[in-house]
Amino acid sequence: MPKAPAIFPLTFVLASLAMPLAAQDNPPSFGGYELKVLANADGVSVAQRDGREVLTVSRAAVMLADAEFAEGVIEFDISFADQFGFGGVNWHVSDDGQDSEYFYLRQHKSGEPDAGQYTPVRGGLTSWQIFTDANAIAPFAYTHEGWNRVRIVVAGDKADFYFNGSTAPVIHVPDLASDRGTGGIAFRSSGPGGRIDIANLAIRPLAPGEAIIGQPAAVETPPDGVIGSWAVSQPFDEALVLGQLALPRAVASLPQIATVAVESFGIADLSRAAAPDDGADTVLVSTRINASRARRVRLNFGYSDRVRLFLNGELVFEGDAGWRVRDHFFLGTVGFKDAVMLDLRQGENVLTAAVSETFGGWAFAGAIADREGLKVDAQ
Missing domain, CATH: 2.60.120 (Jelly Rolls)
Incomplete structure (x- = not known):
C-alpha cells in the first residue's frame, strides 16, 4: 500500500532553492516519498515555492521509492511552459523503470486532438504510435499560466482520467495494456522543452462509492479478416x-x-x-x-x-x-x-x-x- 503523504520539515533543502539531486548528499523526498532517479539526476529537483513543495522534472525521470500502487487514486497539480515537450506520470512501474502505464501531456498542444495520451511502456519503449484511438487520446485544454489538476482513478485493468475539475472522465482506458497490475509511481518529461513541475501530490485508496465510471469510446473497428x-x-x-x-x-x-x-x-x-x-x-x-x-x-x-x-x-x-x-x-x-x-x-x-x-x-x-x-x- 502507498504511504500516506507526510508533512515534514525540509531542513535538508536550502531555503527554497531547487538543487539538482546529483548535487545533494541526501536526496530530498517529495510528498513523503524518497526519490529514486531513473534518468538524468541533474534534471530533478525539489523546492519550496509559494508555499508549495514542488518537484521539477526536466528531461528526466524519477520514481517515488516504496510507493507501491495497484489501484486507487493518483492526484497532483502540474504546470509547464508552452514549448515543445512531453511530461506526465507513470504507474505500475517495474523496479528498473522499464515497464509501466504512462499518461502524459504534450505541453505545446493544448486543445488539439492529441493533447493528452495514454500508452503502455515495455522494455523502455513507449508505444504511443500504436495506442492512438479515443480510448487513449483526448483534446485536453490546459493553462500555461498556472497549475492544472490531474486525477487518475485506477481499478483493475481500467482507468479514468479527470482534468481541471471535470466531472466526467476526459479519457477512459478500458484495458491497461502493460498488464502489470501493480508497481511504483514515477514522473517523467522528454523532448527539447520537456520540463514539468508537480505539486499537491496525493496517492490514496478508492473512497467508498468511488469507482470507474467511464465507458469505452466508439472507435473504428479493424478491417475484416484481421490476422489475430x-x-x-x-x-x-x-x-x-x-x-x-x-x-x-x-x-x-x-x-x-x-x-x-x-x-x-x-x-x-x-x-x-x-x-x-x-x-x-x-x-x-x-x-x-x-x-x-x-x-x-x-x-x-x-x-x-x-x-x-x-x-x-x-x-x-x-x-x-x-x-x-x-x-x-x-x-x-x-x-x-x-x-x-x-x-x-x-x-x-x-x-x-x-x-x-x-x-x-x-x-x-x-x-x-x-x-x-x-x-x-x-x-
Missing part, C-alpha cells in the same frame, strides 16, 4: 535484411521467441515479445497461409517503424513509416493503411515481415478479408 496472432522471432540487426530481395537463410532460421496476439484494435504490439536494442532492432513477424488452390489475395497492413515483407521468402514490399521520416508532420501512427497483392501457391505459404524499430512503437498488423479456401495460422 503472429509468431515473433529472436531480435537481430536490421543490417541483415538491408537491400535483400529474398529473406536470408540465416535470418529465416532464427528461433521463435513468442506468439503475440493483437490488441483489441487489430495491431500486434511487438514490445510484448522483445525490446529493441543496438544491434538487435528487428524481428521477424510471421504466419502460415494454407491455400486450397493457387490464388491472389489482398493483404491490408500497417507497421512501425520499417518493414520488409516477404512471401515464401521473396520480397514483395519495403517501406519506412517512422516518425517524421516523410515530412515534419508525419507521426508514424499505425493503421491498416497499406495494401499489397499476395500471389499464393496451392498448399502452405509463409508470410514474413521483418519489422524494425527506432522510436514510438514496434508494431505490425495485417488483414486478409477474402478467406475463401484459406487457413491462416501463426504457428
Whole structure:
C-alpha cells in the first residue's frame, strides 16, 4: 500500500532553492516519498515555492521509492511552459523503470486532438504510435499560466482520467495494456522543452462509492479478416535484411521467441515479445497461409517503424513509416493503411515481415478479408 503523504520539515533543502539531486548528499523526498532517479539526476529537483513543495522534472525521470500502487487514486497539480515537450506520470512501474502505464501531456498542444495520451511502456519503449484511438487520446485544454489538476482513478485493468475539475472522465482506458497490475509511481518529461513541475501530490485508496465510471469510446473497428496472432522471432540487426530481395537463410532460421496476439484494435504490439536494442532492432513477424488452390489475395497492413515483407521468402514490399521520416508532420501512427497483392501457391505459404524499430512503437498488423479456401495460422 502507498504511504500516506507526510508533512515534514525540509531542513535538508536550502531555503527554497531547487538543487539538482546529483548535487545533494541526501536526496530530498517529495510528498513523503524518497526519490529514486531513473534518468538524468541533474534534471530533478525539489523546492519550496509559494508555499508549495514542488518537484521539477526536466528531461528526466524519477520514481517515488516504496510507493507501491495497484489501484486507487493518483492526484497532483502540474504546470509547464508552452514549448515543445512531453511530461506526465507513470504507474505500475517495474523496479528498473522499464515497464509501466504512462499518461502524459504534450505541453505545446493544448486543445488539439492529441493533447493528452495514454500508452503502455515495455522494455523502455513507449508505444504511443500504436495506442492512438479515443480510448487513449483526448483534446485536453490546459493553462500555461498556472497549475492544472490531474486525477487518475485506477481499478483493475481500467482507468479514468479527470482534468481541471471535470466531472466526467476526459479519457477512459478500458484495458491497461502493460498488464502489470501493480508497481511504483514515477514522473517523467522528454523532448527539447520537456520540463514539468508537480505539486499537491496525493496517492490514496478508492473512497467508498468511488469507482470507474467511464465507458469505452466508439472507435473504428479493424478491417475484416484481421490476422489475430503472429509468431515473433529472436531480435537481430536490421543490417541483415538491408537491400535483400529474398529473406536470408540465416535470418529465416532464427528461433521463435513468442506468439503475440493483437490488441483489441487489430495491431500486434511487438514490445510484448522483445525490446529493441543496438544491434538487435528487428524481428521477424510471421504466419502460415494454407491455400486450397493457387490464388491472389489482398493483404491490408500497417507497421512501425520499417518493414520488409516477404512471401515464401521473396520480397514483395519495403517501406519506412517512422516518425517524421516523410515530412515534419508525419507521426508514424499505425493503421491498416497499406495494401499489397499476395500471389499464393496451392498448399502452405509463409508470410514474413521483418519489422524494425527506432522510436514510438514496434508494431505490425495485417488483414486478409477474402478467406475463401484459406487457413491462416501463426504457428
